[in-house]
Amino acid sequence: MSGFGYRITDGKAERVSVKDALTCHADLVWVHLSTTEAEAQKWLREEARLNDYVVDALTATETRPRCEQFGHGALLNLRGRSTEPATTGDPLASVRVWAIKGRVFSVTRKPLYAVDAVVKEVEGGEVRDPGDLISEIATAITEDLDPVVADLGDELDACEEKLDPSAIFELRRTVMRVRIGAIGYRRFLVPQRTALEKLAQLPGDWLAEDDRLHLAAAADRAARMAEELESIRERAALLHETLTDLRAEQIDHRSLVISIVAVVFLPLTFITGLYGMNVDGLPFQHSAHAFDWITIGCVLLGAGILGYFLRRHWFRH
Template sequence: MSRVFISDGAQAREISLDAFCARTEDAPFSWVHVDGWQEDARAVASRCDHMPEAALSALLAQETRPRCTLMGEGALINLRGLGVQDDPTGDALVSIRLWAEQARVISVSYRPLAAMEPVIARMLAGAIHDPGDLIAELSRHITEALDPEIADLGDSLDEIESGMGESSAAEARRQVSEIRATAISYRRFIAPQRQALERLSAADATWLQPDDRLHLQEAADRCARMAEELEAVRERSALAHEELTDLRAERLNRQALIISVVALVFLPLTFLTGLLGMNVDGIPYAHEPWAFLGVVAVCAIMAVAIGGWFFATHWLRR
């Protein structure tokens, strides 16, 4: 659903899109948020005299990456943030496209952004007075929501690494693979988002105040730190996956070694019992009453001797 907010500098209120398009004079500051699946974007764009056609096409594009492009009197900014929890479709990071110019911001998104409601609350509370305030506030809420999510990836990996010898190797490998895929997916957008925020903070735009530039640079710094953390998580995940694979191979090798030792222990016993089990004349003590117990005792002594030799030579040492 499209939403429109206008501010006179002291207070802000929400109006309908039709009322906004019917206004004959511009408000000191207006923010129009458009649902990309509806046909409202072009009607709203008609209110912006300085919006290039390229900017309108970028606002309506479904596949985007974070960027900041200065176009005439305005700027096109694409950002990515966490989506709402009950939206299972698509990537975890939702894109929002913004066209900012003097006294006006138009934003378009195809999926709900988790940071929108806090920003709208700040807007209605009268804390946002110009495009710089809005973009800085949106960037701050996006980075604050992403920070604990990325920290949780590192904590989850810490738990897997600390319990690597206790948990199931197959389950641990699956968890590590999920963490690595998530880290790669997040870093794909957070790294260019840092560059976009840095470029916007240094842009020569009259609607950006010094405090707006400071907040944008702070958000860019947090993005840089998160990108470094994601890179570390990605590398640690690769190392943990290799270690889990080596652990599994070591267990398989040990099991194969035990099977080989057991086979070597029973190999001479099998030869002895097979030799004495031939149905031919001349087998010694074949008719003696103690012959069976004697063969069993000889086999037991041979098995103990061979097993003792394996232990003495550390074949079964951990």
């Protein structure tokens, strides 16, 4: 079984095996599993002897942030960044938690940065009870996500500052990536805020008042990030429309230039085609200077047409 356990008494943490954690007596016993669904279900049912409903919630394949009271404990599902590469549609990995007085069981499918941060807090003596542990997990997740959200905003700021028609394709790729990232993160942060707020209000003596305050602070931070992501999404959509308009203007200008060139050469093509016919009666047909006069006439005609368009400012962007 992949995972670890901690026995905490008076703030002093001792790392133990998953198997030994079940027989420990302490202020808090934390068991964390990082394993497949089948292995976790078997251990939680047969070894930990948890309720089937709790086991199913801890090992569900598809999850979203939520909080639910069950008996004397609480089921909590949060999302945080994983140390493994994330997919575009699911950028955050889940951590599922079952907390009762004196014990906390957590399950992850992928390793999370937040779990590593919580382990350091536990070993540093900052965790004394289930409430402390839950609030540390929530705080670590939000603190880890905060700079990521800020980076998305900074990338969008940079795109807005260097809005240049010559870099449209590069900018559009960046804006699209930022927009997809904002949508993916926001999809989980909005219900995560609700879950943390609900947990902070649950009855139970295993949640101290300071734990509830920390959970409320984490919920507020999640709400702020969700609002920032919504702003980023709207700004990205607006910037994408602006880039699309710039691209359309670019295409229109190039099409105009091509059309003007075609208009300039259309009468010249007619004249050269006319004099290319092998018939009698063409002006200057037998003149020794016919080529010179026709060439001069074509140049003057082309210059006159081009000058007309220049005077009307048809070449401006």
